[in-house]
Amino acid sequence: MDRQYWERIAPNYNEEIFDVLQNDKSGKIIHAIETAASKDKTVMDIGCAIGKWIPLLATAFKYVVATDISAINLDIAKERCKDYPNVDYQRMDMSAYSLTVTPCDVAVCINAILTDNLKKRINFFQSLDLCLNKGGSLILVVPSLESKLYANIIANRWNVDEENKEKIASEEKAYALAKNIKQGVTDIDNVPTKHYLKEELELLLKLEGFTVDCVEKINYTWKTEFHNPPKWLDEPYPWDWMCVAQKD
Numbered sequence: 391m392d393r394q395y396w397e398r399i400a401p402n403y404n405e406e407i408f409d410v411l412q413n414d415k416s417g418k419i420i421h422a423i424e425t426a427a428s429k430d431k432t433v434m435d436i437g438c439a440i441g442k443w444i445p446l447l448a449t450a451f452k453y454v455v456a457t458d459i460s461a462i463n464l465d466i467a468k469e470r471c472k473d474y475p476n477v478d479y480q481r482m483d484m485s486a487y488s489l490t491v492t493p494c495d496v497a498v499c500i501n502a503i504l505t506d507n508l509k510k511r512i513n514f515f516q517s518l519d520l521c522l523n524k525g526g527s528l529i530l531v532v533p534s535l536e537s538k539l540y541a542n543i544i545a546n547r548w549n550v551d552e553e554n555k556e557k558i559a560s561e562e563k564a565y566a567l568a569k570n571i572k573q574g575v576t577d578i579d580n581v582p583t584k585h586y587l588k589e590e591l592e593l594l595l596k597l598e599g600f601t602v603d604c605v606e607k608i609n610y611t612w613k614t615e616f617h618n619p620p621k622w623l624d625e626p627y628p629w630d631w632m633c634v635a636q637k638d
């Protein structure tokens with residue numbers, strides 16, 4: 391999941407990538423953003439992609455810095471959000487070893503720290519700190535490992551989506567899958583993707599100098615996990631983790 395991957399996805403972004411804004415029917419992420427927002431504050435949208443969150447951010451904040459590793463994504467975002475004059479678009483690799491960035495009062499980072507590469511994740515988490523002023527708020531959404539394992543266990547126990555089950559192509563792939571899952575890396579559409587435990591997320595942020603206010607589930611429907619979810623399958627629904635934290 392490097393820059394090339396995201397540049398390749400960009401033209402078909404809507405078809406390829408899960409839309410958190412559309413699928414968070416609870417409105418918890420919007421609520422967290424609105425709680426942190428003010429017309430006196432600046433906000434950074436880290437990994438903004440094609441700019442789905444920009445209209446909300448540009449309306450609620452004085453100024454938005456929309457950043458992404460993909461230049462194509464940023465061009466699309468700029469075109470989609472041209473009605474919002476208070477947005478600056480900056481190509482930025484949060485996994486780079488050194489980063490020059492003007493910090494903001496609030497940072498929103500929604501399903502952007504997905505790379506299976508540990509070094510890149512370490513750098514990404516360190517960069518979060520650079521993006522915020524002291525006392526600034528971070529709203530971070532990441533895939534949940536607990537949710538992914540729960541869905542896998544249900545799929546296996548009740549043969550859900552058996553007809554769509556992908557065969558493991560080779561011994562190498564089986565070895566990689568086994569090695570990855572120990573690190574919380576598991577495939578989404580055949581792409582190794584980092585998933586996080588709640589305690590892991592809290593620890594990672596604490597070690598980067600954040601105080602965690604809350605970690606909450608952002609629930610989605612079972613249709614987001616299975617083509618044919620069993621009729622009896624209800625709560626708990628699959629979820630991402632949303633964490634709200636303050637930079638010390």
Ligand SMILES: C[S@@+](CC[C@H](N)C(=O)[O-])C[C@H]1O[C@@H](n2cnc3c(N)ncnc32)[C@H](O)[C@@H]1O
Pocket residue numbers: 396407409410411436437438439440442443457458459460463482483484485486499500501502503514
């Ligand atoms: C799944 S998309 C999420 C987009 C958006 N936050 C949303 O919720 O609609 C992940 C985005 O993170 C960006 N990204 C991935 N790694 C990055 C990095 N190292 N630095 C900056 N952006 C990155 C990708 O280019 C992609 O646009």
